[in-house]
Amino acid sequence: MDKETVKIGLLGSGTIGGGVIALLNRNGSEISEKIDVNLVLGKVADRDLSRLQALRLPEEIISTKAVDVLEDPEIDVVIELIGGIEPARSMIISALDNGKHVVTANKDLMAAYGEELLSLARDKNLNIYYEASVGGGIPLIRPLKQSLIADRICRLVGIVNGTTNYIFTRMAQDNLSLEEALSEAKKLGFAEADPSSDIEGRDAAYKLMILSRLAFGSSIDPGQVYVEGISAVTDQDIAYAREIGFTVKLLAIGEKMPEGLALRVHPALVPLEHPLASVLNEFNAIYIEGDAIGEVMFYGRGAGAMPTATAVLADVAEAARSIRYNCAGAVSEKSFQKASFVPIKDLNNRFYLRFLADDRPGVFAALANAFGDEQVSLDMVIQKRRVDSTAEIVLVTHDVREEAFHRAFKKVMSIPSIKPNPSMIRLLG
Amino acid sequence: MDKETVKIGLLGSGTIGGGVIALLNRNGSEISEKIDVNLVLGKVADRDLSRLQALRLPEEIISTKAVDVLEDPEIDVVIELIGGIEPARSMIISALDNGKHVVTANKDLMAAYGEELLSLARDKNLNIYYEASVGGGIPLIRPLKQSLIADRICRLVGIVNGTTNYIFTRMAQDNLSLEEALSEAKKLGFAEADPSSDIEGRDAAYKLMILSRLAFGSSIDPGQVYVEGISAVTDQDIAYAREIGFTVKLLAIGEKMPEGLALRVHPALVPLEHPLASVLNEFNAIYIEGDAIGEVMFYGRGAGAMPTATAVLADVAEAARSIRYNCAGAVSEKSFQKASFVPIKDLNNRFYLRFLADDRPGVFAALANAFGDEQVSLDMVIQKRRVDSTAEIVLVTHDVREEAFHRAFKKVMSIPSIKPNPSMIRLLG
Numbered sequence: 001m002d003k004e005t006v007k008i009g010l011l012g013s014g015t016i017g018g019g020v021i022a023l024l025n026r027n028g029s030e031i032s033e034k035i036d037v038n039l040v041l042g043k044v045a046d047r048d049l050s051r052l053q054a055l056r057l058p059e060e061i062i063s064t065k066a067v068d069v070l071e072d073p074e075i076d077v078v079i080e081l082i083g084g085i086e087p088a089r090s091m092i093i094s095a096l097d098n099g100k101h102v103v104t105a106n107k108d109l110m111a112a113y114g115e116e117l118l119s120l121a122r123d124k125n126l127n128i129y130y131e132a133s134v135g136g137g138i139p140l141i142r143p144l145k146q147s148l149i150a151d152r153i154c155r156l157v158g159i160v161n162g163t164t165n166y167i168f169t170r171m172a173q174d175n176l177s178l179e180e181a182l183s184e185a186k187k188l189g190f191a192e193a194d195p196s197s198d199i200e201g202r203d204a205a206y207k208l209m210i211l212s213r214l215a216f217g218s219s220i221d222p223g224q225v226y227v228e229g230i231s232a233v234t235d236q237d238i239a240y241a242r243e244i245g246f247t248v249k250l251l252a253i254g255e256k257m258p259e260g261l262a263l264r265v266h267p268a269l270v271p272l273e274h275p276l277a278s279v280l281n282e283f284n285a286i287y288i289e290g291d292a293i294g295e296v297m298f299y300g301r302g303a304g305a306m307p308t309a310t311a312v313l314a315d316v317a318e319a320a321r322s323i324r325y326n327c328a329g330a331v332s333e334k335s336f337q338k339a340s341f342v343p344i345k346d347l348n349n350r351f352y353l354r355f356l357a358d359d360r361p362g363v364f365a366a367l368a369n370a371f372g373d374e375q376v377s378l379d380m381v382i383q384k385r386r387v388d389s390t391a392e393i394v395l396v397t398h399d400v401r402e403e404a405f406h407r408a409f410k411k412v413m414s415i416p417s418i419k420p421n422p423s424m425i426r427l428l429g
Numbered sequence: 430m431d432k433e434t435v436k437i438g439l440l441g442s443g444t445i446g447g448g449v450i451a452l453l454n455r456n457g458s459e460i461s462e463k464i465d466v467n468l469v470l471g472k473v474a475d476r477d478l479s480r481l482q483a484l485r486l487p488e489e490i491i492s493t494k495a496v497d498v499l500e501d502p503e504i505d506v507v508i509e510l511i512g513g514i515e516p517a518r519s520m521i522i523s524a525l526d527n528g529k530h531v532v533t534a535n536k537d538l539m540a541a542y543g544e545e546l547l548s549l550a551r552d553k554n555l556n557i558y559y560e561a562s563v564g565g566g567i568p569l570i571r572p573l574k575q576s577l578i579a580d581r582i583c584r585l586v587g588i589v590n591g592t593t594n595y596i597f598t599r600m601a602q603d604n605l606s607l608e609e610a611l612s613e614a615k616k617l618g619f620a621e622a623d624p625s626s627d628i629e630g631r632d633a634a635y636k637l638m639i640l641s642r643l644a645f646g647s648s649i650d651p652g653q654v655y656v657e658g659i660s661a662v663t664d665q666d667i668a669y670a671r672e673i674g675f676t677v678k679l680l681a682i683g684e685k686m687p688e689g690l691a692l693r694v695h696p697a698l699v700p701l702e703h704p705l706a707s708v709l710n711e712f713n714a715i716y717i718e719g720d721a722i723g724e725v726m727f728y729g730r731g732a733g734a735m736p737t738a739t740a741v742l743a744d745v746a747e748a749a750r751s752i753r754y755n756c757a758g759a760v761s762e763k764s765f766q767k768a769s770f771v772p773i774k775d776l777n778n779r780f781y782l783r784f785l786a787d788d789r790p791g792v793f794a795a796l797a798n799a800f801g802d803e804q805v806s807l808d809m810v811i812q813k814r815r816v817d818s819t820a821e822i823v824l825v826t827h828d829v830r831e832e833a834f835h836r837a838f839k840k841v842m843s844i845p846s847i848k849p850n851p852s853m854i855r856l857l858g
Contacts, residue, residue, distance in 0.1 A: 313579030
């Protein structure tokens with residue numbers, strides 16, 4: 001019997017689009033064999049004709065108009081690789097309106113409009129697959145939806161931004177400054193020309209929203225995600241962290257607490273023996289804690305054309321199977337629950353603090369009082385080098401409510417002998 | 430509309446069976462909500478009545494006869510947690526004959542008879558799900574079947590046996606001997622009373638067969654898996670390995686080479702900076718290299734009632750969905766290809782070697798000749814302590830064909846000044 005054929009339409013022929021086409025050329029017949037469906041590239045659209053032509057595809061399957069993909073009745077599955085909110089959002093809606101399943105790598109869109117789009121798809125008995133939107137090729141979405149379905153996830157901690165992880169790795173291994181490491185990252189293609197979304201933590205926050213929605217089955221309110229970037233972290237902090245047994249990572253943390261969900265992105269000191277500590281360079285990893293499963297971690301390349309293409313085509317394969325077996329509903333996501341959120345000021349954390357102080361009698365007493373007044377107890381106080389009668393003080397607190405810590409911190413910084421521009425980094429609990 | 434109900438039959442009420450029942454009680458309604466199917470425990474059978482009674486289930490759903498589960502027309506999915514080959518195999522066949530999907534955690538059976546059983550299931554448009562057979566709760570089977578479907582996997586390297594990983598971790602961290610570490614493992618429940626299947630590598634070999642069949646889409650001939658256990662590894666070797674930048678792990682390695690598949694289980698020196706090096710204690714991890722995806726790793730608890738129960742119930746949820754949406758074929762495994770196998774003698778490896786020698790002139794020259802004659806070049810030679818005019822020599826070879834190495838090794842051991850009982854451990858390439 002002839003295999004059923006599923007036709008793919010591709011929107012966007014940039015780096016990842018090129019990877020998808022290359023991978024389909026290389027492994028398409030094996031994939032078709034495994035899923036018992038012929039996968040055929042039906043049409044590719046890109047506004048940029050020269051980019052399309054560079055793909056050396058037959059003339060009749062390329063177009064500069066997205067509508068030629070979206071309204072082609074032969075196309076069964078649309079892959080959206082345009083990125084950003086618009087026109088990607090409208091295109092996905094149009095694909096669904098035209099009865100097509102959607103595969104997307106669009107993190108911004110799935111973070112901000114994921115629920116709306118998933119609900120629209122569900123109403124039409126179609127699916128949106130978005131494995132490639134977080135963690136490149138690392139299987140995350142499907143394991144969260146299926147493999148961990150029987151457990152209650154209490155916490156997820158992710159290194160989900162390769163740029164910042166590369167920067168911290170180089171800072172730690174080669175004593176580079178943040179600026180030097182960033183410029184290396186740009187040279188190697190691990191950072192974009194404008195890296196602000198990575199450096200400021202917004203990229204990680206989008207990914208955290210997508211993962212948390214699935215892990216906790218909750219609607220995520222973007223305004224409830226605390227986001228702090230990496231620009232205040234110095235190579236000196238990273239060196240001191242190592243001395244006391246930690247490395248520094250930009251973490252995306254989602255936690256289910258009795259009072260609600262706590263979602264935050266910030267740099268953190270990670271104990272060297274924690275599995276996330278050995279995630280180096282541009283690699284990503286997501287560490288998940290569940291009631292029953294204990295700890296699991298997923299590790300791999302969080303970006304790159306070919307790794308991301310494996311996730312896109314795995315999604316296409318699943319869409320094709322759901323067409324072949326007429327069971328789109330079997331993997332659709334149910335509606336998400338409203339959740340309460342715990343603001344960061346109400347969380348407990350441990351803090352690393354570093355600052356310079358005049359090396360004068362009474363400074364330590366003033367420090368001790370400032371922390372003592374707010375019931376902040378210290379786990380570790382180290383007085384480092386003395387230069388020109390200036391002492392460098394590194395301290396680590398025990399667990400303390402953010403609010404109380406910040407009150408104490410303010411008092412500390414108002415002690416006349418203490419110099420401005422301290423470093424403050426949380427610890428992974 | 431009332432939800433469709435799927436009834437579960439459970440064979441075996443031991444540790445994992447108890448975990449499955451506990452997890453179903455705890456999270457069953459949430460799982461049912463997510464998959465839009467009511468999951469109901471229909472019947473539990475165990476030969477041991479007292480074990481059954483300890484579960485405090487209603488009288489009418491317990492039985493000491495498996496046939497009461499297998500032939501109950503109301504049961505849709507049978508969970509097999511008996512373990513071992515028989516009677517588990519016959520029971521699974523009977524479940525399939527009676528039109529029931531099967532979920533199993535049975536590693537021995539899926540390694541030895543997996544193809545036969547999967548093919549039988551396929552013929553009946555039923556499925557066998559076996560996520561729990563490897564790596565406890567770590568998602569592995571489903572990611573290999575679905576998430577990595579678009580890639581060509583070239584190598585997988587697994588720490589798939591928690592007992593031996595716990596033993597090596599304690600040997601490394603606390604300078605325990607293998608015997609001491611094993612006895613600690615038994616005390617903590619990480620080793621069975623008879624640990625020979627773990628220690629001798631057979632447990633890891635079964636898991637390697639299951640993973641390799643999926644990763645490479647090939648029939649696996651058990652006779653083609655090279656298996657070497659951990660009993661020859663000493664705490665001294667582990668200490669020396671660390672000095673030169675390695676840790677020792679029992680690895681299960683599957684490789685797709687131009688000449689065929691190479692499958693082997695043996696202890697290996699793993700570079701400290703490799704992600705597998707930081708997998709400690711009873712944890713498992715599977716590191717996979719694909720053409721397109723690069724490297725991915727899955728990490729977590731490889732055993733234990735509750736982690737394993739999450740995998741079993743995720744499989745049950747998938748079976749229930751395939752019933753609800755009538756699409757069992759969508760996830761069934763296609764037939765496996767015959768493969769060629771590369772025997773270990775034809776592989777290239779690097780070797781660590783440690784032995785004692787009389788501290789006499791000419792020993793090094795004899796050594797150099799023995800290796801030189803077989804074109805084995807050395808990366809590192811260290812002469813360690815001298816006791817009573819005995820020198821301890823540690824050396825590491827460059828990449829060399831196993832056959833050539835073993836010829837050289839034999840020559841080395843025949844040098845009169847060299848004492849018997851050397852240590853020989855491969856390096857992870």
